Amino acid sequence: MNVLGSASVDATPVSGQFTGAASRYVTAAVRALLWIYVASLPFRPLLFVERHAFILLLALLVGWSLVHKRLFWKPTALDIPLLAYVSWIALSIPFAQFPAYSLKEFGKLLQGIVIFYAVLYFLRDAAGRRNLLYLMVGTTGLISIYGISQFDPANQQAMRSFLPAEVWLTTYLVLLIPLCVGASSAGERPWMRWVAGGVAASAIICLVLVRSRAGAVALSAELVLMAWLFRRWKHVVFATVSALVLMGALWLVSLSNVTLPGTNGGTIPMNKNVGSIIHRFDIWKFMLGEIQKHPVVGIGYGKDNFLLVYGQEPEEVEPGHVRVKNAGAHNIVLYHALHVGIPGALLFVWLMVRAVKTLWIGVQGSSDQHSYGMAAAIFVAVIGGLIRFQFDLMLVGTLAVLFWVLLAVGMLYVPKQPATANELI
Secondary structure (H helix, E strand, O other): HHHHHHHHHHHHHHHHHHHHHHHHHHHHHHHHHHHHHHHHHHHHHHHHHHHHHHHHHHHHHHHHHHHHOOOOOOOOOHHHHHHHHHHHHHHHHHHHHHEEEHHHHHHHHHHHHHHHHHHHHHOOOOOOOHHHHHHHHHHHHHHHHHHHHHHOOOHHHHOOOOOOOOOHHHHHOOOOHHHHHHHHOOOOOOOHHHHHHHHHHHHHHHHHHHHHHHHHHHHHHHHHHHHHHHHOHHHHHHHHHHHHHHHHHHHHHOOOOOOOOOOOOOOOOOOOOOHHHHHHHHHHHHHHHHHHOOOOOOOOOOOOHHHHHHHHOOOOOOOOOOOOOOOOOOOOHHHHHHHHHHHHHHHHHHHHHHHHHHHHHHHOOOOOHHHHHHHHHHHHHHHHHHHHHOOOOOOHHHHHHHHHHHHHHHOOOOOOOOOOOOOOO
């Protein structure tokens, strides 16, 4: 009896040690995979890494939940509007005109939300956030430098870096420039501040060289916000002046007869026509008419539903205009209203308003320079991204996941999460 009893007593700590070791290994693996996953997002050649990393990450998250007998969930002020938003989209799928496609796109949305909560839970400590910051600043440096090397004065679309197209590059830079400026102003280490400052400068130059008017609008808003928010704003002033000088130089060259190398005897073409602006207004007008026909559940979640539903329909095009039925949505709010109905659009707006207000609480409640700088940077990045989304539907694919990652990091700098719906609308 004594021997059996002694063995039974000794077995308990061994079991506990095994469980604790397994938990530590799984947690470390989840953190490493999160870093790999986020680092691979902007690199199109690494798409297979991103996909396989997510599958492995999902398996590890399930294993972690089984070991701990609970979900990896850290409550935030976004939980209720996020649940309402996702639930409404799920409810709309059976009514979609192409349910199978909408279900696949809904799976991508859930993927982004899984990453959101995984970042919140597993990278909430200082080391996790710091390493994630290093990764995002480093990848932004690679993206912007390679993008600058692709500059073709005669072809605006040549600059895409490692991303699928120049509109993707523009959106990526709009989302990451504030983070780099924030790290250059409030980095925890001096070398990090210098590196982040250089990356921010190269990213701004790259964005200016793309010559995207929507990107310029979003960048201008971000620079104004950062100059207002950052206590150490000399980097922002330098970046702003550099961007203005570069844009002014490009504009003067476009008005002159100076022949530049690589232009076949011409000058740098500046996009001065308003054709794309008129086209967007035509698209929005068409969408408003279609929203009235599908006001509740829409035509189906997913960006390609626009082309699937309307792309093959005949269309009368007025002189000076181009087709809109094969163009896709160019506004994030109208996209939701048409694809998942007006209730879905209202829920998306509620979620984004809640996100911006919560991030602002993080800015106001920061207790040190680093927290203030990072909270302010992500606050600016989200606003800049939302401005960018008003002109093109770019909350898609890896850019959508990146947006969820930024939101998650921003939530980590909020010192107090509102507990009731009355505190935030």
